[in-house]
Amino acid sequence: MSRLKVQCFAVSLDGFSAGPDQSLENPLGVRGPELMEWFFATNVWRTMHGLGEGEKGVDNRMAEKGFENIGAWILGRNMFGPIRGEWPDDAWKGWWGDEPPYHVPVFVLTHHARAPLAMKGGTTFHFVTDGFESALARAKAAAGSRDVRLGGGVATIREYLKAQLVDEMHLAVRPVLLGAGENLMSGLDLRALGYEVVESIAGERATHMIVRKRA
Amino acid sequence: MSRLKVQCFAVSLDGFSAGPDQSLENPLGVRGPELMEWFFATNVWRTMHGLGEGEKGVDNRMAEKGFENIGAWILGRNMFGPIRGEWPDDAWKGWWGDEPPYHVPVFVLTHHARAPLAMKGGTTFHFVTDGFESALARAKAAAGSRDVRLGGGVATIREYLKAQLVDEMHLAVRPVLLGAGENLMSGLDLRALGYEVVESIAGERATHMIVRKRA
Numbered sequence: 567m568s569r570l571k572v573q574c575f576a577v578s579l580d581g582f583s584a585g586p587d588q589s590l591e592n593p594l595g596v597r598g599p600e601l602m603e604w605f606f607a608t609n610v611w612r613t614m615h616g617l618g619e620g621e622k623g624v625d626n627r628m629a630e631k632g633f634e635n636i637g638a639w640i641l642g643r644n645m646f647g648p649i650r651g652e653w654p655d656d657a658w659k660g661w662w663g664d665e666p667p668y669h670v671p672v673f674v675l676t677h678h679a680r681a682p683l684a685m686k687g688g689t690t691f692h693f694v695t696d697g698f699e700s701a702l703a704r705a706k707a708a709a710g711s712r713d714v715r716l717g718g719g720v721a722t723i724r725e726y727l728k729a730q731l732v733d734e735m736h737l738a739v740r741p742v743l744l745g746a747g748e749n750l751m752s753g754l755d756l757r758a759l760g761y762e763v764v765e766s767i768a769g770e771r772a773t774h775m776i777v778r779k780r781a
Numbered sequence: 782m783s784r785l786k787v788q789c790f791a792v793s794l795d796g797f798s799a800g801p802d803q804s805l806e807n808p809l810g811v812r813g814p815e816l817m818e819w820f821f822a823t824n825v826w827r828t829m830h831g832l833g834e835g836e837k838g839v840d841n842r843m844a845e846k847g848f849e850n851i852g853a854w855i856l857g858r859n860m861f862g863p864i865r866g867e868w869p870d871d872a873w874k875g876w877w878g879d880e881p882p883y884h885v886p887v888f889v890l891t892h893h894a895r896a897p898l899a900m901k902g903g904t905t906f907h908f909v910t911d912g913f914e915s916a917l918a919r920a921k922a923a924a925g926s927r928d929v930r931l932g933g934g935v936a937t938i939r940e941y942l943k944a945q946l947v948d949e950m951h952l953a954v955r956p957v958l959l960g961a962g963e964n965l966m967s968g969l970d971l972r973a974l975g976y977e978v979v980e981s982i983a984g985e986r987a988t989h990m991i992v993r994k995r996a
Contacts, residue, residue, distance in 0.1 A: 579952070579954070579966075579978055579990055579992075580796075580966040580969075580971055580972075581795075581796050581966065581967070737794070739794070739954065739988065741978040741980070741981035741990050742977075742978055743971045743972045743976055743977060743978055743992070744972060745970040745971055745972025745973050745974075746970055746972070746973075749967075751794075751795045751796065752796070752964075752967055754795075755960040755961055756795055756958045756960055757795075757958045757959060757960025757961070758960050758961075759960075761958055762957075762958060763794055763956040763957055763958055765956070766956035766988070768983030768988065773954065773981070773983065773988040775794055775956050777794075777958070
């Protein structure tokens with residue numbers, strides 16, 4: 567059965583999954599890249615960006631697993647770009663250039679309608695204006711028997727967790743203190759919402775914890 | 782030089798270092814023992830409690846390090862016992878029986894004066910009513926060249942962190958979700974306070990992260 571999964575989502579020791587002050591220059595917020603350092607070293611990341619071979623250890627295996635059996639993605643508006651409010655035109659096509667790394671339909675949550683945007687390599691961005699549950703229904707229909715990956719950001723993941731719609735969440739716990747930014751779990755009683763940690767895997771630059779909704 | 786150190790202090794994936802509703806029956810709060818499961822299996826814990834040999838892996842080594850070179854302890858009132866307000870009498874002598882595991886002077890923060898309490902094995906509890914800075918000064922004087930260990934609880938550690946008085950903090954990050962309880966880092970900008978993570982060590986049942994104040 568198709569599941570909704572958060573994959574490879576980094577969280578700092580002090581609970582932040584994005585730095586403060588996201589912008590065109592700082593898509594992950596100020597100091598946000600410190601969260602991603604475990605990923606930047608992997609073979610998955612480096613080959614994806616034409617940087618040659620990367621490390622092939624535990625972190626890399628977890629990154630690979632994040633892309634397996636994914637039939638559709640869901641992204642919050644801020645994950646798609648820095649533009650807020652109405653789309654001024656169709657010029658912004660995401661952070662990823664002509665050929666984004668998704669290769670499947672991607673459903674972008676927004677309050678502002680926009681025609682679907684077909685990119686090279688099989689990625690089509692669909693802009694969903696009627697809510698996160700509708701986005702999930704459309705993503706699951708598109709994914710068929712495969713899973714739907716919820717890419718973020720923090721506010722979007724929190725919305726799906728509160729609605730108990732996330733089936734599994736792989737968090738990469740990073741040994742860094744961000745001090746400020748967007749906190750993933752603050753104020754959420756994940757235990758009462760039905761979640762538990764089922765596995766902890768030590769990687770080279772992160773501890774990978776698998777959170778799952780109890781059956 | 783004598784340092785103020787937090788050692789072996791557990792924190793859940795969702796940021797809690799004690800469960801809710803601490804009481805005589807639940808000294809660590811409801812579900813608090815899930816935080817301590819990494820410690821209960823160690824040789825340090827088991828021999829301390831006459832339970833026979835325990836595991837001697839990474840978690841045990843981290844537990845051993847927590848007791849090395851400690852010349853005094855500081856504890857918040859709630860770590861010493863469940864009694865709030867005035868001491869009704871001298872009957873309560875801590876959670877640990879006649880011979881507590883400290884074997885050095887222990888400074889207990891309280892608003893209510895009480896005479897020092899000498900126990901078997903070298904532990905003497907001193908009750909400090911003139912504030913956390915005074916407790917630190919007295920503990921450092923007692924410790925000499927050795928370190929002072931700050932045992933907790935959460936509110937006490939947060940107070941010393943806010944004042945930038947903690948030199949080093951060893952956190953045992955546990956793969957559990959408590960959902961509620963006392964959050965160790967929420968609302969504290971540890972980075973702005975001068976702290977950084979200097980090491981991450983994978984143990985059997987916890988990921989040990991060492992936080993240090995930048996020089």
